[in-house]
Amino acid sequence: MDTQNTPVHISLWHADFWILAITNLLITMSVYMLIPILPIWMLGTAGLSQQAVGTVMGVYGIGLFLLGGFCNWLVQRYRRNRVCLWAIALVFLSLLGCWLVERELQQSWLQYRLLLFLRIVLGAAFGLVQMILSSTLIIDKSESFQRTEANHASAWFGRFALSLGPMLGIVFARTSFSPLFASAALALVAYLLLATVKFPFRTPDDGVKKISGDRFFLPDAKWLFLNLFLICLSVGILMSTQYTAMFYAMVMVGFAIALLAERFAFVDADLKSQVVAGSILIAAALMMILTRKQMVVNYISPVFVGLGIGLIGSRFLLFFIKLSKHCQRGTAVSTYMLGWESGLAAGLFVGYFFFAEDIHLALSASLACLILAFGLYVVFTHQWYIRKKNR
Template sequence: MEDRKPILWNRNFVQCCISYFLMNFSFYMLMPTMPVYLVEVLGIDTANVGIALSSYTIGLLCVRPFSGFLVDCFSRKPLYLFAFFVFAFMFGGYLVATAMLTIMAVRFIQGGFMGLTSVAGNTIAIDVIPSSRRGEGMGFYGLTINLAMSLAPLVAVTIYGKGGFYPVVSVGWVAAFVGVGSVCLIRYPKREKVPRPHFSLDRFILVKALPAALAYILVAIPYGMITSFVVLYGKEIMVADPGYFFIYMAIGVGTSRLVSGKLVDHGKIHWVSVCSSVCLLVTFAVFATVHQSWVFFACALMIGIGYGVGVPAFQCLFINVAPHNMRGTATSTYLTSFDLGVGIGMLSAGFIASCAGLATAYGVGAGCCLASLCIYLRWVKPSYEKHKLPD
């Protein structure tokens, strides 16, 4: 009886997973349908669609570094509830915004509050997960976003085909507000404002985790290349139905996360991280050079496994070096690193593709994974062992 593990799936953790799933589900319903709506209904030039869509990312990156500071200074649940409410409320803006500038404004504001919502939600989830099962818990928690990214586009495209863009927005709006209700059910103690020291970089960035942040940015770059250009790449190399890439990738992520978190909790954080980087390095190298349909989808599965294995380990690299009152900053640094890498990947893939083709871009992605692996072995591992805090 003494060795019985603490309960992971308690009421609070279940509600954290439900609310995070609904936040991402509602937002990712817009991803496949908004470009079509902007071009076909509003008549916005295709070249400007990317600008309109990227305003969300700009808003997110503007807020993320400060969101960790806010989460660490104020009561986390009220802040989470407020940010989630504003994020949900902004869906109404898509029903009245009919010009590019107004749509950009709505996406910028919603992106900013999504950044704050995700940091607050991640931090609360970390707080309610037993420390001995943190890797496993964060693996399941992160799986909710993969489920949302897989299911939301399918639902959204079906609704759009039958009723257009406004029903898609309405369903997303309802899902987001149900998520707000789920947050209300989380039993989380109120937390008084914590006095902070005078101005320092640690207010906004977890300095002790900077080596891990650099390695994570590099490994996120090819992920940005995948999410934005893999369908075009599939068409280039004559793959039938390249959109199924994301289904295979989601399967890889889902299956690998069932075991990776447990390995992290058993002290194998470095082994898991290195295996993830090696898997991604080899897979992207094959993906860039072997142009056959079965290889294309096999690589999708392996890329999903690589990221599914690595994400819980990388998140623990940030969380385990932060004291409790800086977990918000740690989460913010972790998420900002990934977002920055994804953004670099999106921009660089387009530039490289225009000069040398998408195959070359994915070859560069493999190089990024190699650089990340070298940085991990040289700096991240010793830095983590030096600064890791007891549970």
């Protein structure tokens, strides 16, 4: 049977790797905290239109691509850990700027324009952080035979942030402490943690182009990118309808089950099984939310969502890595990140811009996107991947 599993090496989990993984968790949480709290404030206190809110949430996805072409030149020209620290500092300043806009400004037209700028900068800075942290620094701190496991484990920390970030933001929103300031504080802690890890100096390669696709985007993975984008588009639309800490807490439960399922239920399963099972679980969750009103649905459906996202996300990451050629691992991981993040951003844009006043229609659109992604994967993408994989 054509299977693909990630081994476990205890030696991977040394102090520096733990710090890098926790840094990834904290910086991603700081960005994801804005998913529920920023739209609530913009729609309520700021009085912005649903189209304005959708645009502010969506432009983050455009920012993700702005600095990627310079990533390889930056890490070759300067110390790679320092470039990552600069990018985290820019994330911190962007989040702090959002807090200042919320705290100090009253004019809606000025709030809107500043938030657009800050969200684009946030996307650009966070995209660069992920391209260097997940695609370079974590690989540098791992032995060659542990790198797939390192990418897999680090990605799970970032995935946990999709539940922990919004949940923490909602909890802070119920207190007198600003969740936007808390998100900036998390980014600052991530900066301080990364600053404690030492990386040896590496001589830069000669003739490095200022703009290139290295460490940025892998063209050979375009169909995997599109398929992942559509799945995350569906999830992003769903998240535009959810504002309770309980929902995101139960998503975390689903993530925990997904981790166990990877090690036991899917250990010898066919490659296609995780994506198929994950898609069915998310579709079942959407159908329950659409058609049932019982209280138990509020607990079961987000567990299914977390379980589905966890299974799909971890399998797609391995697909991207296995599709890459020698020395393209970092580029493959960056491409996976771009598909994940831009899909979520596009989903938030669509959810708020078009469906903010009709949750039923938003959930229906989410289900339609998921069905489209599932059909593309089963009919085309999986067979294409089997033909093209290099590892």
